[in-house]
Amino acid sequence: MPIPTDTPPLPRRPLREEVFGQLRDAIVDGTFAPEEQLRDLELAAWLGVSRTPVREALLRLADSGLVVATPGRSTVVSAVDVRAVREARDVVAALHELAVREAVANLTPADLRRMREANRRFGRALGEGDVDAALRADDELHAVPVAVAGNTALASVLEQYTPVLRRAERLRFSTLDGRASVRRHDDLIRLCEAGATDDAAAVAFDTWHSLPAPPTDSDDTEERPWP
Numbered sequence: 001m002p003i004p005t006d007t008p009p010l011p012r013r014p015l016r017e018e019v020f021g022q023l024r025d026a027i028v029d030g031t032f033a034p035e036e037q038l039r040d041l042e043l044a045a046w047l048g049v050s051r052t053p054v055r056e057a058l059l060r061l062a063d064s065g066l067v068v069a070t071p072g073r074s075t076v077v078s079a080v081d082v083r084a085v086r087e088a089r090d091v092v093a094a095l096h097e098l099a100v101r102e103a104v105a106n107l108t109p110a111d112l113r114r115m116r117e118a119n120r121r122f123g124r125a126l127g128e129g130d131v132d133a134a135l136r137a138d139d140e141l142h143a144v145p146v147a148v149a150g151n152t153a154l155a156s157v158l159e160q161y162t163p164v165l166r167r168a169e170r171l172r173f174s175t176l177d178g179r180a181s182v183r184r185h186d187d188l189i190r191l192c193e194a195g196a197t198d199d200a201a202a203v204a205f206d207t208w209h210s211l212p213a214p215p216t217d218s219d220d221t222e223e224r225p226w227p
Contacts, residue, residue: 020057027163040075062075089209091161092208096205098154100192102145102151103192104197119137119189135166135170172212
């Protein structure tokens with residue numbers, strides 16, 4: 001397993017979340033490729049931590065479907081298949097719809113301003129071809145209604161399944177279709193500001209549910225790795 005050599009040690013607080021986030025991102029951005037074996041001792045040395053938080057993170061990643069762990073044998077990065085993307089997309093879209101529905105009445109001018117600023121950064125990142133920055137800005141925008149909704153169960157499920165969609169988001173944000181996301185965000189913010197709860201919730205759902213996934217002809221083809 002090739003380990004990156006240019007990553008600084010993680011900050012110590014909160015260590016568990018930092019380790020999980022670093023490993024999740026390394027899988028999503030392709031640092032660790034599908035089918036690659038992950039060894040907790042090597043990962044711990046890379047991140048400058050003990051093996052315990054690494055093992056905990058790998059268990060969480062297995063729950064998310066990003067790795068496959070075989071007890072007593074090995075942990076490998078999962079291949080991304082169409083069915084996994086479709087199922088995660090349906091769940092994430094429905095939960096963002098619910099978050100917006102619960103948040104609209106309580107969004108403040110400062111909340112809306114944060115969403116607009118995030119969308120400006122998002123559009124600028126797309127124009128510069130910086131997919132990582134676009135993903136960060138997109139996360140910041142959608143995190144506002146999720147936080148305002150204050151539904152901890154909703155936030156927990158989103159944290160589990162959103163990483164499964166990262167490769168689909170990367171595909172979108174590296175193409176012209178990413179421009180449509182800027183417009184969807186503008187519509188979402190405008191409708192939230194107007195108090196149009198149903199319409200804003202519908203836009204939130206469509207934003208996530210329109211993530212690309214290739215069509216399939218049978219259940220067998222849904223198991224194909226993608227992309």
